[in-house]
Amino acid sequence: MQSGPQFVIVSGALGSGKTSLLEALLACEDASDTAVIVNEAGEINIDGAVLSESGRGMSMATLSNGCVCCSMTSDLVTTVQDLVQFRRAAGKKLFSRIVLECSGLSRPGPIVSSLQELAELRLKLHLITTYDCSRPAMQTGDFEDAVAQLVGANTIVLTKVDLVPSGKRDEALRAVAAVNPMAHVVNEFSATVRARGAFQPQSNGAPVTGDVSNSTSGRRRLLHPRVRVFRAKLHKEVSWDGALDWLENIAGALGERLLRVKAIVPGENRSDRILLQSVGTTFSAPRRLSASTSAPVGAVIIARDCGRQELDEISTERVVSWFDYQ
Structure with missing residues (x-):
């Protein structure tokens, strides 16, 4: 059976650059086969408005007024199903990529669990987490959420790298590698290169056995x-x-x-x-x-x-x- 679309979950602390990362991706490629779901913990969908300006031909849906990992997983499932049905009704091929941009409050575990209801779509899951080098979440009161987001990631993207000295950037790199040695880490100054590296699917990650x-x-x-x-x-x-x-x-x-x-x-x-x-x-x-x-x-x-x-x-x-x- 043919595999389905890539389902990308983008998580990260509040203000860590999730929307900017996705905006950079949409600005450098045709987004007609990409659907974006924005989950904002508020009634005003600012991120959705920003992304709509960048995505040429992109399909957009929003989940507002809640955190998708704890109270809105059923809404997420319904939203994905609606996006797929709308695409089919329009006589178009299935999306190649569906991206969920989480609020900074979201943890990936419950989201991944909820996607089991979409098993028939055979989604190829890819988890991305942004890590702000200028305000490292591992050193703030957001530690618990940061750990949950980092360890769940296939790819970790260092952001705000141009705002910090090289020593602080290296410190952030060591921190994320220590918490999740299996993840692919994107450490780039160019926003375009950073976005492309983030959304490139990773296969098996680091080897899992042997003397360390x-x-x-x-x-x-x-x-x-x-x-x-x-x-x-x-x-x-x-x-x-x-x-x-x-x-x-x-x-x-x-x-x-x-x-x-x-x-x-x-x-x-x-x-x-x-x-x-x-x-x-x-x-x-x-x-x-x-x-x-x-x-x-x-x-x-x-x-x-x-x-x-x-x-x-x-x-x-x-x-x-x-x-x-x-």
């Missing part, structure tokens, strides 16, 4: 002690069912403390390799990797307020060997 002793060496020191990044190498004898049980146990035990999982596990045919990913405790559909992949089986887990001893206790059977980023 040479890759940390102080560069990925976490800036907040409550967030930890763990790397696990699955033992050769672990089966498909055993790997699923292990990940379900992790998700069930950690609950909201689980921020992100990316794992490569053996399939029912042990020579197969399956990619499993979660944002929070919401897992996306398993994805079979190509037969030519050389990736070993293993997982990266990002969690809050969790130590390795607790993970060892969750793994009652000998499933993995842990490598800790800290």
Whole structure:
């Protein structure tokens, strides 16, 4: 079955440059096969008005007066369905890209979960988070929201890079790499290059197994002690069912403390390799990797307020060997 449109969730702190990023993309390409959904926590749709000026031929919809991650997920599903039906009724091909620009208050986990109702569209999910170098959210009262947005991202975009000295820009780069070492980080001065890099789909991201002793060496020191990044190498004898049980146990035990999982596990045919990913405790559909992949089986887990001893206790059977980023 043919895959559906790319569904891009753009999150980031208030004022971190989400609208500017999307505006730069729409200004440099034909937007006739792009639909944009703007979620603003207010009645005046300023961002929607700005984007309408940039998007040539773009379809626009708005979700106002609420945060899409907590109170408006059903409205989001309905809006996507309406956009698709409108396109079909007009006799046009399905959108190649649907972009949801979230309010700065939104966390991606519940949004991803709500998209399960749109399974028939076979959306290709891509999560982008903007990170303001001039006002780093990891160092403000927005820490909890910032972590949820950063660890869920496939791509992290550094913004306001022209407003800060190089040292502060490097500090922001280290901060986001420490919290989400799996993400592709866009660190560009040009608004056009930054936008194109942000919306370029990423495949598997960083490798998920192996010894990390040479890759940390102080560069990925976490800036907040409550967030930890763990790397696990699955033992050769672990089966498909055993790997699923292990990940379900992790998700069930950690609950909201689980921020992100990316794992490569053996399939029912042990020579197969399956990619499993979660944002929070919401897992996306398993994805079979190509037969030519050389990736070993293993997982990266990002969690809050969790130590390795607790993970060892969750793994009652000998499933993995842990490598800790800290």
